[in-house]
Amino acid sequence: MRRICRPGKGVVVGIGDDAAAVEMDGQCIVATTDMLISKQHFPPGTSPEQMGRKAVAVNLSDLAAMGASPLGLLFSVGLPRDLDVELVERIVRGMDRAAREYGTSVVGGDIDESDEIVIAGAAFGSCRKERLMRRSGARPGDILAVTGSLGAASAGLSILLGKKPAGGYRALTKAQLDPVPRIREGIALAGTGAVTSAIDITDSLASNLWQIARESGVRIVLEADKLPVHPLVLKYAEDAGMDPMEFALFGGEDLELLLTLRPDRIDRAFRALRRIGTALTPIGRVERGRGALVEKSGRIMRLPDRGYEHFR
Amino acid sequence: MRRICRPGKGVVVGIGDDAAAVEMDGQCIVATTDMLISKQHFPPGTSPEQMGRKAVAVNLSDLAAMGASPLGLLFSVGLPRDLDVELVERIVRGMDRAAREYGTSVVGGDIDESDEIVIAGAAFGSCRKERLMRRSGARPGDILAVTGSLGAASAGLSILLGKKPAGGYRALTKAQLDPVPRIREGIALAGTGAVTSAIDITDSLASNLWQIARESGVRIVLEADKLPVHPLVLKYAEDAGMDPMEFALFGGEDLELLLTLRPDRIDRAFRALRRIGTALTPIGRVERGRGALVEKSGRIMRLPDRGYEHFR
Numbered sequence: 122m123r124r125i126c127r128p129g130k131g132v133v134v135g136i137g138d139d140a141a142a143v144e145m146d147g148q149c150i151v152a153t154t155d156m157l158i159s160k161q162h163f164p165p166g167t168s169p170e171q172m173g174r175k176a177v178a179v180n181l182s183d184l185a186a187m188g189a190s191p192l193g194l195l196f197s198v199g200l201p202r203d204l205d206v207e208l209v210e211r212i213v214r215g216m217d218r219a220a221r222e223y224g225t226s227v228v229g230g231d232i233d234e235s236d237e238i239v240i241a242g243a244a245f246g247s248c249r250k251e252r253l254m255r256r257s258g259a260r261p262g263d264i265l266a267v268t269g270s271l272g273a274a275s276a277g278l279s280i281l282l283g284k285k286p287a288g289g290y291r292a293l294t295k296a297q298l299d300p301v302p303r304i305r306e307g308i309a310l311a312g313t314g315a316v317t318s319a320i321d322i323t324d325s326l327a328s329n330l331w332q333i334a335r336e337s338g339v340r341i342v343l344e345a346d347k348l349p350v351h352p353l354v355l356k357y358a359e360d361a362g363m364d365p366m367e368f369a370l371f372g373g374e375d376l377e378l379l380l381t382l383r384p385d386r387i388d389r390a391f392r393a394l395r396r397i398g399t400a401l402t403p404i405g406r407v408e409r410g411r412g413a414l415v416e417k418s419g420r421i422m423r424l425p426d427r428g429y430e431h432f433r
Numbered sequence: 434m435r436r437i438c439r440p441g442k443g444v445v446v447g448i449g450d451d452a453a454a455v456e457m458d459g460q461c462i463v464a465t466t467d468m469l470i471s472k473q474h475f476p477p478g479t480s481p482e483q484m485g486r487k488a489v490a491v492n493l494s495d496l497a498a499m500g501a502s503p504l505g506l507l508f509s510v511g512l513p514r515d516l517d518v519e520l521v522e523r524i525v526r527g528m529d530r531a532a533r534e535y536g537t538s539v540v541g542g543d544i545d546e547s548d549e550i551v552i553a554g555a556a557f558g559s560c561r562k563e564r565l566m567r568r569s570g571a572r573p574g575d576i577l578a579v580t581g582s583l584g585a586a587s588a589g590l591s592i593l594l595g596k597k598p599a600g601g602y603r604a605l606t607k608a609q610l611d612p613v614p615r616i617r618e619g620i621a622l623a624g625t626g627a628v629t630s631a632i633d634i635t636d637s638l639a640s641n642l643w644q645i646a647r648e649s650g651v652r653i654v655l656e657a658d659k660l661p662v663h664p665l666v667l668k669y670a671e672d673a674g675m676d677p678m679e680f681a682l683f684g685g686e687d688l689e690l691l692l693t694l695r696p697d698r699i700d701r702a703f704r705a706l707r708r709i710g711t712a713l714t715p716i717g718r719v720e721r722g723r724g725a726l727v728e729k730s731g732r733i734m735r736l737p738d739r740g741y742e743h744f745r
Contacts, residue, residue: 122508122542125522126529129538131504141540143504145559150462154555156509156545192443192455196434197468197509197553210437217438226441228453230434233468241509241553243466247457 137336138256139186139321142248149253151189152245155179159238164281164297169208171298172240173215179323180244181223182302182376186321188254188311189246191225191304196242199235212240223304252311254319259337259381263317265405266387268306268378268394271326272354272365273297275372280357292353300376307378309393315386322375325428329379330413337381340410343424345370345417349402370415373428381407449648450568451498451633454560461565463501464557467491471550476593476609481520483610484552485527491635492556493535494614494688498633500566500623501558503537503616508554511547524552535616564623566631571649571693575629577717580618580690580706583638584666584677585609587684592669604665612688619690621705627698634687637740641691642725649693652722655736657682657729661714682727685740693719 128135133149134142140153157163157176167175177194184191196216200209209232220226225246277297280290303321310316318337320329326343334341350369358365382390387403394401405416413424440447445461446454452465469475469488479487489506496503508528512521521544532538537558589609592602615633622628630649632641638655646653662681670677694702699715706713717728725736 122525122539122544125525126539126542127533128540129505129533129536132538132540135538135540136542141505141507143540143557145504146458146460148458150504150557150559152464152505152507152541152555152557154507154509154541154553155543156511156551156553158511158545158547161546192457192462193441193453193464195453195464195466195555197466197555199468199470199551199553213434213437221439221441224441226444226447227434227438228440228444228447228455229464229466230438230448231467232434233470234473235470235551236548239468239511239547239551239553241466241468241551243464243507243509243555245455245462245464245557247462 133250134253134255139183142253144250149248149250150245151184151187151248152243153180153183154241154243155183156239156241164278166281167298169211170215173212174219174299176240176242177216177219178300178302178376180242181304182321184244184246185303185307186254186319186378187248188252188307189248190308191223191244191246193225193228194220194242194244195229196227196240197231199233199239201236202234223302248311254311254316256318256320256333256336259318259333259339259407261339261407261409262384263381263407264384264387264403265341265407266380266382266401266403268303268399268401270349270351271375271377272368272372273351274300274374276354276357276368290353290357293357300374302376303378305397306394306399309397310380310390313386313389313393315382315390316380317383318381320379322377322379323373325371325373326379327370327424328426328428330424331426334413340408341405341413342408343405343415345415347402347404349400371427445562446565446567451495454565456562461560461562462557463496463499463560464555465492465495466553466555467495468551468553476590478593479610481523482527485524486531486611488552488554489528489531490612490614490688492554493616494633496556496558497615497619498566498631498690499560500564500619501560502620503535503556503558505537505540506532506554506556507541508539508552509543511545511551513548514546535614560623566623566628568630568632568645568648571630571645571651571719573651573719573721574696575693575719576696576699576715577653577719578692578694578713578715579661580615580711580713582661582663583687583689584680584684585663586612586686588666588669588680602665602669605669612686614688615690617709618706618711621709622692622702625698625701625705627694627702628692629695630693632691634689634691635685637683637685638691639682639736640738640740642736643738646725652720653717653725654720655717655727657727659714659716661712683739
């Protein structure tokens with residue numbers, strides 16, 4: 122779409138970032154759309170409420186990655202004709218509750234008949250133009266950092282797909298079924314002036330990192346030993362005889378914010394997230410050059426650009 | 434959705450109107466979403482470009498009905514895996530061109546895999562709060578009016594479904610395949626201060642009229658003899674042995690604006706549309722009471738509340 126669609130009047134950020142931004146009276150209206158389709162995005166065991174909640178979360182997460190404050194959400198929902206009315210209401214109730222938890226509301230909707238469950242969401246919000254966080258601003262010398270912890274959503278998916286028993290891993294399945302967008306964190310970080318680029322982790326840490334490197338025209342070195350892998354992911358991986366790095370690096374949907382920070386203002390970013398109570402961990406550095414590398418136990422190699430594959 | 438979703442902070446118009454409006458710094462951000470699904474919304478003969486154009490038109494039409502100026506469009510597109518790449522590009526090219534024709538642009542998108550072609554659009558724009566046109570403001574004494582002409586889109590659908598030969602009726606099939614949203618008309622009308630309520634005709638003149646009557650708590654009398662039925666619809670109906678009123682009253686998707694106007698300012702509305710070169714026709718009156726009636730050759734009866742049914 123990016124190659125074909127030409128940005129019009131007032132467009133500050135067009136196709137190719139987490140969300141678009143259009144200028145209006147000195148403010149930017151930030152808007153995004155994300156579609157969830159049952160077979161791809163709702164693993165077995167997803168409740169109707171969780172479908173609605175997840176649709177809210179993925180759309181708000183795009184606003185978070187831009188540093189925008191949400192103003193409202195809209196949903197176009199396609200549902201099979203034979204779907205129970207009660208189930209539809211539960212989806213909508215999930216949307217409504219999740220929206221309010223993040224300080225906004227569902228302001229519009231359209232329900233249609235379709236072969237499979239399709240929830241297309243759109244979120245819009247506002248941000249001061251100079252605060253907008255984009256994918257393209259990383260500069261050599263910046264520090265790479267990530268909010269929260271990594272790998273929980275994809276380990277949760279692995280559990281839900283029945284690869285291993287779920288006992289004791291509820292936090293992981295919850296991370297997959299009911300992910301949390303970093304709305305407050307995004308707004309706070311945008312206000313620090315420390316962030317040079319940002320993206321939310323939807324595809325995978327690896328491929329979202331590649332996107333920042335590509336959009337910014339820099340080389341980014343990920344320091345693997347510093348990754349804040351979710352503690353239960355470490356335990357689960359050991360139980361299951363799997364590599365926890367597979368989840369942390371190549372699993373998607375954690376909705377954490379991946380950021381590059383100006384070294385001279387990095388303290389402001391840490392202070393801002395400490396106030397919210399969310400971890401912020403330095404996990405690498407930005408250098409002159411191109412591409413994304415991973416440093417592990419002193420060795421540096423190319424980071425594979427692969428990520429989350431829909432489970433269908 | 435309306436019953437379940439509670440409007441949040443700043444919401445001026447929530448679910449239940451053509452679009453939502455949220456206040457921001459004295460301006461309103463107006464936003465809407467509309468989903469088109471191949472089997473229901475794209476009759477046989479729809480080109481990929483027309484699919485893209487129609488998705489733009491239906492979303493912009495909702496902004497038009499509110500009196501908003503568009504700022505941008507976003508699309509989530511679900512496509513079957515085996516769909517030709519060239520076809521996808523043609524859909525997107527149709528979106529891009531149509532958006533620019535109406536003075537805006539496609540600023541965001543998300544392409545996913547789905548069983549059938551699904552195009553979920555969202556449009557956002559701005560409007561001064563006091564200019565917003567809603568469905569709920571009609572008052573006894575107001576004049577009912579409609580832009581343009583009626584029946585073309587549904588007569589076009591009848592032709593495309595092969596009920597009758599298409600020779601000489603290209604304007605009708607075009608009205609179905611490539612409908613025109615009344616963006617300039619909506620903005621101009623909102624500026625006159627004459628409009629007390631507005632809606633775009635998507636379901637049918639009859640059911641959209643019922644919506645205004647219901648939302649405004651008034652009785653509306655439609656004067657059938659005044660309806661600006663599209664001249665080719667009259668001809669086609671005669672050729673086909675059908676009732677032209679069936680198309681004009683109960684056919685959908687004309688995307689004309691149906692309005693109620695303050696009698697003391699009605700001249701401003703006519704002048705505004707004359708400047709644009711679009712017809713505005715008085716077609717009835719608002720009275721004390723409830724519901725929608727139709728007056729034909731001196732007889733008054735209840736207007737059936739039925740409309741466009743998807744052709745699937």
